[in-house]
Amino acid sequence: MSSLTSVLARLDADFDKSLERLFDLLRLKSISTDTAFKPDCRKAAEWLVADLSSIGFEASLRETPGHPMVVAHYRKAHDAPHVLFYGHYDVQPVDPLELWKTPPFEPRVEEAADGSKRIVARGAADDKGQLLTFVEAARAFLAETGSLPLNVTILLEGEEESGSPSLVPFLEATKKELSADVALICDTSMWNATTPAITTMLRGLVGEEIVITCADRDLHSGLYGGASWNPIRVLTSILGDLHDETGRVVLPGFYDGVSDISPDVKANWDRLDFDETAFLGGVGLKTPAGEAGRTVLEQLWARPTAEINGISGGYTGEGFKTVLPSKASAKVSFRLVVGQNPDRIRASFRKFVEDRLPPDARVEFHAHGGGPGLKISDENPALKKALGALTDEWTQEAAVIGGGGSIPIVGLFKDILGMDSLLIGFGLDDDRIHSPNEKYEMESFRRGQRSWARIIAALADKA
Incomplete structure (x- = not known):
């Protein structure tokens, strides 16, 4: 000493x-x-x-x-x-x-x-x-x-x-x-x-980019609207199915291996006196959006997530264009905790998407890294x-x-x-x-x- x-x-x-x-x-x-x-x-x-x-x-x-x-x-x-x-x-x-x-x-x-x-x-x-x-x-x-x-x-x-x-x-x-x-x-x-x-x-990470294609070219919505599949509609419907009404991710097997934090860890986090209202209020929010019944610190540090990081498709320029796009894409990331297998999560997500495609829709997947929680x-x-x-x-x-x-x-x-x-x-x-x-x-x-x-x-x- x-x-x-x-x-x-x-x-x-x-x-x-x-x-x-x-x-x-x-x-x-x-x-x-x-x-x-x-x-x-x-x-x-x-x-x-x-x-x-x-x-x-x-x-x-x-x-x-x-x-x-x-x-x-x-x-x-x-x-x-x-x-x-x-x-x-x-x-x-x-x-x-x-x-x-x-x-x-x-x-x-x-x-x-x-x-x-x-x-x-x-x-x-x-x-x-x-x-x-x-x-x-x-x-x-x-x-x-x-x-x-x-x-x-x-x-x-x-x-x-x-x-x-x-x-x-x-x-x-x-x-x-x-x-x-x-x-x-x-x-x-x-x-x-x-x-x-x-x-x-x-938390670990799995990143996926999905591209959904329906028609072989962009279509006029007055001529084809209603009769043809819109890939944006397909895409948003699938992404909207990722969570249930309690905020849980519904991918099959998503929570396999996920454990609750120990009482000692929970007590340690409680001592931090984390102000959830101030944390969310600092970015203009009021209500936690993660799994119901979990504290914000649990949601941030100890629970896995599925987040949509970006969507693109159709006409997004100035003015208005009544088009049905041929393609629509999204970037989706999953934050993983200890016990989850990144390869299984990726495979589960891809099957989840494929199972929800209508007959005229095709999908491509592009992986963007992956690693387990630690x-x-x-x-x-x-x-x-x-x-x-x-x-x-x-x-x-x-x-x-x-x-x-x-x-x-x-x-x-x-x-x-x-x-x-x-x-x-x-x-x-x-x-x-x-x-x-x-x-x-x-x-x-x-x-x-x-x-x-x-x-x-x-x-x-x-x-």
């Missing part, structure tokens, strides 16, 4: 220097989606390799068909736990540029109305500020004690914001090198500004230690939360590297990631460093 105390003191004493390093990294225009910034992405990777090497890691830049990976190792002893820390150094484009108060790659400190300070720049929260909280914690350990109490591997990606096309081949090629006891992922948020959180549940066991010892460390730092009980979306890297680490992930980040919902004037709270950056120092110490404790 005495070594941790000195490490925390070192972090506080050197905080201004850590802020300077963050600003240096934020100035690099590492936009991965735009080839014009390919040299800048490489500069960011090289900056991280140099920085990690300077504090004692064996760091290297690894080439990929796209932007390079950064891999760094600190090897302590064979009997010490081994963690893999993941982050990404690439950032989103800055458009629309005119909405930025100051240039997006000229980081600055802004004072909020309540007197708190925040770091404003593209990448401040997503993900440069987040990943450096871990690096700074490791820096303080090495400077203060001469070593880390864990074996640590760091993987920093340069294509997360552009679909990670190089990630799967890279993980498969480096499986032996990167596999560890647990992965630590920083690309997430706290529950609120004073309550740290670990995300332990993520959950970390409540009994995972690394989870318990990390929760305790976060609680110690923030002096408020760390929350165990779910995520309504999907984070592909978590599934890849599980499937390819065979390990669970702890999602621990210090962002806030109002950080404006992917938007103009992205920010990261100064307190998130400061206490994020201290939190990681405590987590490193806790994971190293064999008790």
Whole structure:
């Protein structure tokens, strides 16, 4: 404990220097989606390799068909736990540029109305500020004690914001090198500004595009209306059948393997004091639309969904055109929870559609990705230690939360590297990631460093 105390003191004493390093990294225009910034992405990777090497890691830049990976190792002893820390150094484009108060790659400190300070720049929260909280914690350990109490591997990606096309081949090629006891992922948020959180549940995803064709060309509705099948009518009828009056999805076998949350998890979520009215009211809604009898948090984190994300067909331009279209299409996504099989859900949906087609209608299906839901066991010892460390730092009980979306890297680490992930980040919902004037709270950056120092110490404790 005495070594941790000195490490925390070192972090506080050197905080201004850590802020300077963050600003240096934020100035690099590492936009991965735009080839014009390919040299800048490489500069960011090289900056991280140099920085990690300077504090004692064996760091290297690894080439990929796209932007390079950064891999760094600190090897302590064979009997010490081994963690893999993941982050990404690439950032989103800055458009629309005119909405930025100051240039997006000229980081600055802004004072909020309540007197708190925040770091404003593209990448401040997503993900440069987040990943450096871990690096700074490791820096303080090495400077203060001469070593880390864990074996640590760091993987920093340069294509997360552009679909990670190089990630799967890279993980498969480096499986032996990167596999560890647990992965630590920083690309997430706290529950609120004073309550740290670990995300332990993520929903999976199945995406399907369906195209229904009836006549061999568009038809005049006065000449053919009533006598010919309208694919929009067919499509909307099928989509309207997906849910019953209670909000349940009616696909055969859809809920196979789906379990209710445990009483302990429900009690934990109840303690979060989530305001359903304020949550829905913030987007102009009043009434939950999911399964009847389920709380909004259950609907978001622990229940599967079927959602229609887009419909197209017929004439949608200015004015009016009385046409019966030849084709109509829709994009449908299913958010899945642990226990559901993505392939079975896809097959069930396709049969559901085919069974409802009239004789003159044909359907094409186009798959758009799929992956299962994920959950970390409540009994995972690394989870318990990390929760305790976060609680110690923030002096408020760390929350165990779910995520309504999907984070592909978590599934890849599980499937390819065979390990669970702890999602621990210090962002806030109002950080404006992917938007103009992205920010990261100064307190998130400061206490994020201290939190990681405590987590490193806790994971190293064999008790």
